Amino acid sequence: MAKKNKHNSAGTQAILALEKAGVAHTVHPYEHDPHSDLGYGLEAAKAIGADPRQVYKTLMVSVDGKLVVGVVPVDSKLDLKAVASAVGGKKATMADATVAERATGYVVGGISPLGQKTRHTTIVDESVLSHGTVYVSGGRRGLDVGLAPADLITLTAAKTAPIGRD
Template sequence: MSKNAKKAGKSSHGATPAIVALEKAGIAHTVHPYEHDPLSDLGYGLEAAQAIGVDAPQVFKTLMTSVDGHLVVAVVPVDRKLDLKALAHAAGAKKATLADQGDAERATGYVVGGISPLGQRTAHTTIIDESALGFDTVYVSGGRRGLDVGLSPADLVAATRATTAPISRD
């Protein structure tokens, strides 16, 4: 656990919807705030991994996609790319594309770079890359830039009612 990590306990003032959802569900988690650098060229996910001191394959980014016209949440390691064909296959659909940024923000209630798979404004079908199951703890956005949460992959799957599938590539 990084030196910035805070153990989950009583709800803190200003908690994001993601953290509120975890607390409401009674899911054990750690909170990892860090100073987001808007000038970083690492990208949000790799910046988070470096800032909280965790290997990149253990940190997951949340991407909003359009699968046959329906919004679907894809959660993949920050050091890999989303395989849109694999996502479409996993969703039993023909075609997947990345969702429009504005659509993603309106549907989730979060801003790009801080979209969490947890506590979204509307529940969406969620597919998590199966590599998450190889870790004791995974890290996802806590609902704003500069905030990640750590939790067990099984709890992430349960909290998002997700399925897992091989949806990432190098």
């Protein structure tokens, strides 16, 4: 059963999507440090005490002009060629931050693969399948949610592929 939390998290679209689907999840609020030099994802992993290989970041990519969501571990980089290949495209570039925010309804650093304003083709790094629980943004900076990889894949209608690299 979904766990509710009183840390101003219940209102995010990601949390609402999990609750609506009846997906078991945990909510992990933390104090976001705007001066952290770790980057959003590694900061989240450290703050919630999770292995960075289990914490996933959500990145928006433009593949041949179409927005695609790439989800990779926070200690990895997104392989743009692999994302393009995974969706049958030729050329991929990182989407402009403003475009990503408008398309998802979230702010950079808080973009969740769950509950986005518009559903986009989503590719999750295949490493997700090696974990019992993974963590993704809960829809704002300073909020992650833990859930089963299968639920993440189902809720986002994602395909898995080797899109992360060291």
